[in-house]
Amino acid sequence: MSESLGPVRLRVAPSPTGDPHVGTAYMALFNLAFVRQQGGQFVVRIEDTDRARYRADSEQQLYATLSWLGLPWDEGPDKGGPFAPYRQSERLDTYRPYVEQLLADGHAYYCWCSPERLAQMREAQQAAKLPTGYDRLCYGKSREERAELPGFSDVPVVRMLIPDDAPLTFTDLIRGEVNAPRPDDQVILKADGFPTYHLAVVIDDHLMGITHVVRGEEWISSTPKHVLLYSWLGLPMPNFLHMPLLRNANRSKISKRKNPAARLTWFIEQGYLPEALRNFLALLGYSMPDGEEVFSFDDMVEHFDWQRVNTVGPFFDVDKLDWLNGHYIRSIDEADLAGRLLDRLRLDGVVTGEPTERERAVVAAATPLVQTRMVRLNEAPGMIGFLLVADDDLVVEDDALASLKEDAPAVLDASVTALEALPQWETAGIEAALRAVLVEQLGIKPKFAFGPLRVAVTGRRVSPPLFESMEILGRESSLARIRALRSRVG
Known part of the structure; x- marks a missing residue:
């Protein structure tokens, strides 16, 4: 594992297959904090080799949401940079020579098995309670030899040939020595000519000078494949760091299918501040030296240390996010x-x-x-x-209307008379006049005296301070709304 690959360069590499995932922002935050501390470069690379799930608007959504969150990048498809292009679909010619090298060196082989044959193979393995994985039917065979056997497909894929002594242990800068399961013969080039993630990520990270590969812990099991590819191709290895997964309350991985909070756009829809969400995402996997829970991105950069990342999958607690958001709104x-x-x-x-x-x-x-x-x-x-809203367009909510008591007409009539006589329309005078007529003259308890007025002016049972709101609304609109409600209650 190398710690001296040159200037620090980190990246996020999302797939444009739907609404941006909050996990992308989570990874981008930690990448950017380390990059800014080290004076390096942060790259956005679009991994769009999954053409079946590709969505054209997803990439633009990613840029918009990361910008909203205040996580700027230095290089990417939209900004360019010295290692362009930054979309994998525009780099297909880059990968083919590496595939040819792996084939020539005996580290990869062609596979002509049809999808139907592979599905039957997996079903049989599962029925026999055997580990699933490719059975190497095509290994060592020519195209002609394989064509004589069942389940043949005209267009082959290319698979890695995983050796029996494949290295299954690697160093993680967060977790230390990590053991991963033995991989099977992974497809690295698909029938459509597109590389799979496992080949493309290794080649692109190398060619773009990525020094630290930061990703979720679900990729631990794939890292031995990447280690083999770096070794076979004679490429220097980056540093690997696997972050804890974001989890639901039941400890399952947070997903867009089951949890709306997995969508990064959901936080904008719900009205969260970007600085609160940054703080929250940092807390999910990190702790400050002084234990403080409220801190800025600059504070995180100043004190950043990978050793302070908590490897236990954090619980995505929206109540905690609400608390943080309220704090930032007040601040x-x-x-x-x-x-x-x-x-x-x-x-x-x-x-x-x-x-x-x-x-x-x-x-x-x-x-x-x-x-x-x-x-x-x-x-x-x-x-x-x-x-x-215009006075005529004010909607009085049903529960607000239902809350009105028998004294509402008298309250509204007395309020109109008192407010019409006010020489100046300001909060203190409005409150004094209404208290005099409703509390002192009509004898209504303060707790109940102003309810009908609140319903009339705001259309709701609960609102910001009533008298201040009436001052902002103005004399004409306040009186018009009180009269309008009075006409509805008889």
Whole structure:
């Protein structure tokens, strides 16, 4: 295992087969932290050799989500770089000479077995409770010899010839000495001319000067194949580091099929801040020397040490992420949060097009009212959307209407009279006038006195502070909404 391969260069190499996985961001975070600490380069490489599952929009989603998360890369398909191209589908001519070398040296062989024959072979092995793996029917045979046997396919694949004494132990910079199971004769070149992951990753990592291969622990079992390929081709070996897998509460691997949080876009949809998600992903596999749980990416870079990576698969605790997100929302500058809330309101269609001056002013004024109450940005429409909709478009929720008691008409009538007489429309005066008429004159307990007004003004049972909200909304709209509710309750 080499520790001196030149300047530090790390990469993430996702497959564009769907929405970007949160595991890609997890790996990118640790790669980038080490690269920035060491003054190296961080590369995005697209491993698009799985053409059956390829999705055209997936690559652009990856760039967008990593950018949103604040994990910039130095080289990649979109940025170029000295080792372009950075898509495997554009590098097919690169791999063929290495395949020919392996064939010529006796480390690989052609296999003409049809998919049907391979499926029958696996079924028979499983029925006999034998280890599954290729039975080497094609090994040592010419095309003509193999064609005389059943299950022949015209277009062959190329397989590795795994020796009996294949090295099964390797050094991992996180885990130390690691033992892996013996691999079978892995396909390295498919019938369509595309390399499999196992060949392409070795060749690309070598040609792109990757010094540290950081990936999930599910790849431990594949590492002996890669070690063999490096050895057979006479290539210097990178450092291997296998991160713990992200797991669900039942300890199963987090997957996009079973858990929406596996999709990186889900965190944007749910209104998480990128700095909170970075902090959370770091905590899943890492601990700071002082044990602090809230820390920035720069803090992580400053203290980064692979030995502090916890190899126990972390539990993906959304409650912990919510706690962190709330902390960051409360910590950022009001103007910064107002901008993010406005972006969220545009995303959800509450604000359409370029925000008007009024919309900007309303959101800025409402931000301090919700900053201490908010956990996720997707709460913004529910919390302050009522301040931005036209009075006639305000939706009064069913549970809010159901909460109104028999005194609601009297409360609303008295409130209109008191508010119409106010000389100035500001929070303190609004509160004083309403308390005087509802609590002191009508004798309603404060706990219940303002409920009908909240329903009228916001359309909800729970809202930001009522009197401050009414000041932001303005006299005309506040009174119009109170009158509108009054007409509905008889």
